[in-house]
Amino acid sequence: MALPVLLVHGIRVSRTMWDPVVGRLDRPAFAVDLPGHGSRRGETFAMAAATEAVADAVDHVGGRALLAGLSLGGFVGIAAAGRYPARVAGLVAIGCTARSTHLARLYRAAAALAARFPAQANQFSAYAFRRALPPPAADAVLAGGLTSEVLPAVVTAVAGHDQLGALAGYPGPVWLVNGDRDPFRADERAYLAACRDGRLVRLPRTGHVTALADPVRLARLIEDAAAHAERQDRTRSAI
Template sequence: MLPVVFVHGVRVSGTAWGPVISHLDRPATAVDLPGHGTRRGEPFSMDGATSAVADAIDELGGRAFVVGHSLGGYTGIATAGRFPDRVAGLMAIGCTSNSPFMMGAYRFAASLAARNPSRANRISAYGFRRFLPGPVGIAMVAGGLSCEVLPQAVEAVAGHDQLAALAAYPGRVWLVNGTRDQLRGNERDFLRACRNGRLILIPRRGHLSVLAAPGPLARLVGDLCDQVDRPENAVATPSPK
């Protein structure tokens, strides 16, 4: 059975994926990227992040399905381009923007957060619990928050060519966006870059709320893993509600 490696978004940690993993009936792990969770204080770089994902894949047998959200999605794309033999398939959620305007806005927000990371962490924790109530919001903050790493993460994403990484990866890619996600602006460009890609849109979900229903999200992950395992039996991919 194909295992899954989950990759978290910026400033949170692998604990964010706990609710999804609890619904998944297959081997799975969630990494902590450099500068986050158990690796807080380490510098963040895309090379370091992709190496962390590759190490997690190796611990599961050397080949896995990779699922990433936001920064984790960009890291998943970079991992697929750098280590295509390790990545059996890719589900990249909320990470299809490469517009200079958006990157400029994120640079500005990151610089503000880094000036007072303790305060930014408190605001972020409140926001996660407010917009993702219940176990999902708790999981987002359970591993601690790391707003001090935001500028490094933004620069790493801005400096990486995601479209080239997708073009280099021969495996199957699913780009997943909530219809209200502000980071879906270039999704068609990302889809065209894929050799074997598909776009899945989740109605009425935003960048964070796409994670709000861990059960349906886990079922989608499991279905996509099955399609990678048995592509001849692939059926229409359902969208989680």
């Protein structure tokens, strides 16, 4: 059986974000809702709970998978790879190479405001997604609903997690993928240096959320990473 792919969504959206990519992969592919998002709205978000959700989903698809995540999904993917390396055959971490301390300073106030006025924050977010993305991609992002009330817990959880330490402890292949216009690529060289088997991929003329604008390109990148991780697994099994 081909190595499955597990996809992890961004902040305040849900697993439906990945629907356009799932349909273009040539292997089993699944997406998971994190606590506080989508079908798990109302649950408390914490990094431990998020990585457990990922590990449970990997177990459901056979016990080992390639993880691919965007933004929050990338941060959670890094944490899950560090915590459960035997379950993660490879990691594609998209738009998540800014140091968490920098993110906390930038986003704590905005997150608190969004949580205080979640309906208005959701409306603004929906407008922003529809402005940034073509209709099929925006429809997929919004299909599972928005949960802006979860933002403060997410910012606290990401800021409190040692992303570079998790990468340094993970032995498998890592693809750090950034749009060349994405501010979240600020510390990509430090993240790459932390990887034991890492590579950096730049997406031209691409920002943060606009990585979702081209699901064909994303599917091809994830498919190539999964095939590489699959070959590495076969090589290790043959030794």
